[in-house]
Structures are given as structure tokens and as C-alpha cells.
Amino acid sequence: MTETTIVQYLFKRLHQLGIRSVHGVPGDYNLVALDNLQEAGLEWVGNCNELNAGYAADGYARIKGISALITTFGVGELSALAAVAGSYSERVPVVHIVGVPSTISQKQGALLHHTLGNGDFSVFANMSRSISQVVVHLTDPTIAAREIDRVLRACYVSTHPVYIALPTDMALQKIPSKGLETPINLSMPPNDPSIEADVLDSITEIIYSANNAAILVDACAIRHRVIDEVHDLINKSQLPAFATPMSKGAIDETNIRFGGIYIGDVSRPDVKKAVESADLIISIGALKSDFNSGGFTYHTNTKHTIEFQVDHIKIGYATYPGIGMKSVLQKLLGSLDFHRIRHTESAKSKPPRLVNQEAENSGGQEITHSWFWPHVGNWLQEKDVIITETGTANFGILETRFPKDVTAISQVLWGSIGYSVGACQGAALALKETDRSRRVILFTGDGAFQMTGNEVSTMIRHGLKPIIVVINNDGYTIERMIHGEGAVYNDIQPWKHTKILEMFGAKEGEYMSYAVKTRKEVDELFQKGNEFSKAERIQLVELFMPRLDAPRALKITGKMSEKLNAKMEDTKYA
Incomplete structure (x- = not known):
């Protein structure tokens, strides 16, 4: 009987599901597994940290349909949990593979690094149970293939993350390879x-x-x-x-x-x-x-x-x-x-406008949200992929009318500030594997960018070419709209954004940076067909907006959230 190893079976199944790149961070409990990626036809991404890797896996899955994330036991997997929880909340299928200590060490309760020092090796997997559709420990070679197929099917069908623990002494255990000849059944359960x-x-x-x-x-x-x-x-x-x-x-x-x-x-x-x-x-x-x-x-x-x-x-x-x-x-x-089917016009809205005429005629050169977001629709192209950050961008993009076949990626439910930069990397990599003609455009705030901006270095490393628009409005504007307009906790240290690409090692001639402060400069930059719009290199735009300006929908929602939060506090202490 032809044999393979547990880790090769797992990785080849990922390849069969369409995954070509695996996100994550190396750690001593997953290194042997990582040695086997290329043999299965998979490429290693290598992110700046596990949180970024989780966000990137989420963005990759939204383009490819499923993704994989590899971390190490304890310190690595816990760093990724905020991102994995977001994927669970937002119904995104991510396979989280965790390299864990050997089964022998676990049985002995050994006092190993990356543990709590109490001999309990189940505590971290238990933390993932509530944010995973299925948790599997590959500790028995006789059922490993069946368990891998079961957990991967659950991930795809449920569109939720799953958790796979792979002990160091199990990765290279031999198992029959015959199962790889039959694709995993990904069909939905039939209706009665x-x-x-x-x-x-x-x-x-x-x-x-x-x-x-x-x-x-x-x-x-x-x-x-x-x-x-x-x-x-x-x-x-x-x-x-x-x-x-x-x-x-x-x-x-x-x-x-x-x-x-x-x-x-x-x-x-x-x-x-x-x-x-x-x-x-x-x-x-x-x-x-x-x-x-x-x-x-x-x-x-x-x-x-x-x-x-x-x-x-x-x-x-x-x-x-x-x-x-x-x-x-x-x-x-x-x-x-x-x-x-009866047709009347009473339940039909007018199409969203490409330009906010009131903002257009307001005069002045200040870039406001009411002017900018409808304006963006004139510049977008068919099949663009638009990633927007939790905050002004998520609400502003609602006023942008999309051309045909545009894909939008955002995190409205989980709402983790910083998500979009990692998601941009994952989405851009997925498109590099499938359709390089599609532009990837990220709109993020200066506050959010400070949380995960180092993932831009991973984009450079892999030759990705997104257009990154950093909205510089001096801090956490979404929080200011909810509470604390002038509060110090909503302030941030200003960064020199136009130096970011150079600082992360982008080579001369392979990147461009821009600072845009007026409407005229936006129009000049967003000309269709110019070098910027062709998106043939990684580009970063620092776009300056007023500190307390916000999209219409965010202003209304912010006040609603403040009232809702206050109401819940009143109920709590009643």
C-alpha cells in the first residue's frame, strides 16, 4: 500500500482545496511541518506576527474560498486568536494548524517552554473551541486521514475556522495515501x-x-x-x-x-x-x-x-x-x-450617485468624506478588490458606487481595528495566484495603520502591488464619533507615511509614495490610465482629511452606539 505522512496528507488536502500559500509564523513546534510545505505544492508566506497572519489568512480566504494558518503552540496560537475569532464572527473558513509538543511530552506533563508550567497541554486548544467549528488533535495515525478530511469539510461547509493540533512526533508518522485519490465531499447536506x-x-x-x-x-x-x-x-x-x-x-x-x-x-x-x-x-x-x-x-x-x-x-x-x-x-x-411577478417602482430606489453634488459645489479644496467617497467611484475599475478598515473607510465606502464585478472586503461585525492591512496582504496574494489583472486597493486610517502597518513589509517581500490609501485624520476618528472627541486616548503619534515603503525595504523604482492634501491633487492622482492608476507597483497615498470629519453614516451610527452603550450601562446598574 502506498504511504505518505500525516503532515503531507494534510498539506496535499489543502492543495486540493485550492490553497497555494500558507500564512503564519515559524516556531519550534511547527518547524518540521514547515519543511514539508513545498513537497505538497504549497508556499510559505511568513508574516510579521501571528495576528497579522490571521488577518491575512482571512483576506486570502475571502478571495480563494478557504485558507490556512500555521502557528506554534501557546505563544504563537494565542497571538492569532483575535484574528481567528474575527473569522469565526464573520463566517470565513480558515484552517488553523498548530504545531504542538510531542504526545510523549504531553503525557508526561513535561515542564516545557510556551506552557503555563502546570502540565496542562489542553488549555490553549480549549481557548480555541468557542471560535472553531471543529477542534481536532492528530494523535492517532490510524484515524488521522479520516480526521483531516472531517475537519476540512467542516471548515468549508460551515464557513467557520477549524483548529488542528499537530504534535511534533506525529507529523512524519506514516499513513495510507489512498484517501487522497478521492476529493473531500464539500456538498451541503441535502434538504428533506x-x-x-x-x-x-x-x-x-x-x-x-x-x-x-x-x-x-x-x-x-x-x-x-x-x-x-x-x-x-x-x-x-x-x-x-x-x-x-x-x-x-x-x-x-x-x-x-x-x-x-x-x-x-x-x-x-x-x-x-x-x-x-x-x-x-x-x-x-x-x-x-x-x-x-x-x-x-x-x-x-x-x-x-x-x-x-x-x-x-x-x-x-x-x-x-x-x-x-x-x-x-x-x-x-x-x-x-x-x-x-408584479412590478412596481414604489419599492425601487434611485441609483447611488457617482458624485455628491452638494459636497462638489461646497467650494474650497479641503478633502472631506462627503466629497471623497462618491468621487472614488469615478476612478474605480471593473473587478477591483476594495479593502476598507473598520472606521471611516468602512462607512465611507457605502457612499461609493462600484463598477461591475468589484469585490469588497471589510469587517463590519467583528470590527477589529488594524484588520485591513493584513487582509490586504492575503487578498493581494490570492489574486497574484489567480488573476494578476485585478487591482487591490486598501483604504485605512492612520490609527489602524499603526496597529498592523508592518505587514506592508510582507507585501513587498512577495512582490505584491496594492494601492494603499492611508487616511491621515489625526487619530481614531471612529472612536471620536462614538465618544471622546478631544480625549487623549483617541490621539496617536504622527507617522511619516510617505517614508514607510522605503523603510520596509522596497527597492528604488519598485514603489511610489504620495501625499495628497487638496481635491485638485486627488483628481490629478486619480486620472484613469495614468501611471498611478495602472497599479504596476506597490504604492502608498497619504490622504489628509479634517480630524473631526466623518462619513454621514458614521456620524449617525456613532451617536446611536453611544446611546446604546449608555442604555446598557443603565440597565446593568439598575
Whole structure:
């Protein structure tokens, strides 16, 4: 019987899933495993720290569909946990592989480095249990292949991180390689046919009886891979369609049926009116977090909502557990008589404007959020990948109208400041492997950039060519909008951002840096077809904005968050 090793089986399975690069940081408990990457066709990234590596793995997975992260026991894995928790929160499939001490050392309770000194080798894996779909310890060669296949399937199907502990003395243990001949089954569990048929009948009847239905697409439609079905439904039904902050970019914004971004009371007035006047909401993949729902201010009627989720369907107040949306949507597309769907304009918004005319006519050369974000839409190209940081960029991009096939990456639910720089590295690397023609553009704040900006050196190391726009507004503006406008804790030490690329070792002629302080300078930089816009090298733009200026949506949400936080404190001490 042909044999392989446990680590080679694991790495070859990752390769079969489409992974080509593995993020992480070396440590003595994972070094033997790392020796085996290239033989399996995988490349080592080598990040600046484990937190950055976790963010990068998240960004890579959002492009490739799944990613892998390798850390070492204790000190390494704990450094990555904030990032892995973010991937769990945001439903991103990341395989977290941890090199751990040998099974012998663990049985003996040896007093090893990177431990708590108490002989307990399970404590760190237990910390990961609540942020992992499955936790697996590869300690038994007789079932190792089966366990690897089980955990990788769980990662892909659930779109959540998983945790694999690989002891040093297990990595090179021999196991049969026959399992590698059969691909891992990545299909969703089948729906019960009779219940699914009843659900389809009910949904069909409700859609036919509606006068002005609207489609509302959210994050889980992206995560659970039903965007193709969503586009078919929009195009065939010709119903107006709206996105949420977490699903920005999921809908083709050049489609005449696209109505804008719905965020409850934070929405533009025309969008709010259009969605809330609909007599039926077809909700696909809803994830109603505070920032994603305008501080829980949706004004839609549950009775008149059909909600599609990965593991259940809700029709009004009735829930059908175990009925997944992908199969239902596919069957619905094949059975609906689209001529019977009523079309009115009352539930349609005007398309988002490419230019904020009021800001455009306000005069002056100061770069404000109300002027900048609509302006960016004129410069973006089809198939761009846009990464926005938690803060002004996440809220500002909602005012930007995307060209066709633009991918947006953000972290609206987990909201970890600093996420975007690592995510940019991972996304850019994934595109280097798949489609080098697509531009990668990062919008981050000066405060967030200080947390993870060293990951730019990894971008340089791997020849990645993103456009990095650092918004210099003198500190944590998102926090200022919530509380403490002038508080010292929202201040930061100013950096010389235009020196960053040179400082991290970018070679002369392979990078460019710019400082932009006026609207005229933005227009000159953002000319289509110029050297900057071609994105043929890594580039960093320091974009200066007023300290207390913020996007419209952030100003409203910030006040809502402050009130919500105060309300919760009042309740706590009542």
C-alpha cells in the first residue's frame, strides 16, 4: 500500500482545496511541518506576527474560498486568536494548524517552554473551541486521514475556522495515501424533499401575491456561496435589490434594479423609503448586527418577510430548520413563472450617485468624506478588490458606487481595528495566484495603520502591488464619533507615511509614495490610465482629511452606539 505522512496528507488536502500559500509564523513546534510545505505544492508566506497572519489568512480566504494558518503552540496560537475569532464572527473558513509538543511530552506533563508550567497541554486548544467549528488533535495515525478530511469539510461547509493540533512526533508518522485519490465531499447536506417542496409552494404563492416585493441581500449570501443564484433571481424577477454594509459589492451596482445600501435608520432617505414600503422582503443571508442594521433600526415586518439562511428558511413567523437556502433558491429559479411577478417602482430606489453634488459645489479644496467617497467611484475599475478598515473607510465606502464585478472586503461585525492591512496582504496574494489583472486597493486610517502597518513589509517581500490609501485624520476618528472627541486616548503619534515603503525595504523604482492634501491633487492622482492608476507597483497615498470629519453614516451610527452603550450601562446598574 502506498504511504505518505500525516503532515503531507494534510498539506496535499489543502492543495486540493485550492490553497497555494500558507500564512503564519515559524516556531519550534511547527518547524518540521514547515519543511514539508513545498513537497505538497504549497508556499510559505511568513508574516510579521501571528495576528497579522490571521488577518491575512482571512483576506486570502475571502478571495480563494478557504485558507490556512500555521502557528506554534501557546505563544504563537494565542497571538492569532483575535484574528481567528474575527473569522469565526464573520463566517470565513480558515484552517488553523498548530504545531504542538510531542504526545510523549504531553503525557508526561513535561515542564516545557510556551506552557503555563502546570502540565496542562489542553488549555490553549480549549481557548480555541468557542471560535472553531471543529477542534481536532492528530494523535492517532490510524484515524488521522479520516480526521483531516472531517475537519476540512467542516471548515468549508460551515464557513467557520477549524483548529488542528499537530504534535511534533506525529507529523512524519506514516499513513495510507489512498484517501487522497478521492476529493473531500464539500456538498451541503441535502434538504428533506417533502419539507422543501412545501417550502417552495409557500414561497411561490407569497411572491405571486405581492405587489411590490424587494430583495435584500446580506453577508451570509456571500459566505455561503449563493451569489450566482441571487444575481439570477434579480435578473429574472426584475425586482429591486438592496445590499447591506456587510454585503457591499455582492450585487452588481450597475444593474438598473440595484437600489442602494439599506441600514435601517442610517440609510439614505430614498433607500429607507423604498425598502420599508415593500409589501414583501425576500431576505437572503441576513446578519443583523448593530453596525450592519443601523443600530437595530430595521423597520420591516416579519410577517411579510421570507428569510433564506444556510440551515433554515423562515416564512413569516414559521421556521423550517434543516432546509438550506442554496437548494431552495436553485429550485425556485427553475419553477417560478416570472411573468406572474408584479412590478412596481414604489419599492425601487434611485441609483447611488457617482458624485455628491452638494459636497462638489461646497467650494474650497479641503478633502472631506462627503466629497471623497462618491468621487472614488469615478476612478474605480471593473473587478477591483476594495479593502476598507473598520472606521471611516468602512462607512465611507457605502457612499461609493462600484463598477461591475468589484469585490469588497471589510469587517463590519467583528470590527477589529488594524484588520485591513493584513487582509490586504492575503487578498493581494490570492489574486497574484489567480488573476494578476485585478487591482487591490486598501483604504485605512492612520490609527489602524499603526496597529498592523508592518505587514506592508510582507507585501513587498512577495512582490505584491496594492494601492494603499492611508487616511491621515489625526487619530481614531471612529472612536471620536462614538465618544471622546478631544480625549487623549483617541490621539496617536504622527507617522511619516510617505517614508514607510522605503523603510520596509522596497527597492528604488519598485514603489511610489504620495501625499495628497487638496481635491485638485486627488483628481490629478486619480486620472484613469495614468501611471498611478495602472497599479504596476506597490504604492502608498497619504490622504489628509479634517480630524473631526466623518462619513454621514458614521456620524449617525456613532451617536446611536453611544446611546446604546449608555442604555446598557443603565440597565446593568439598575
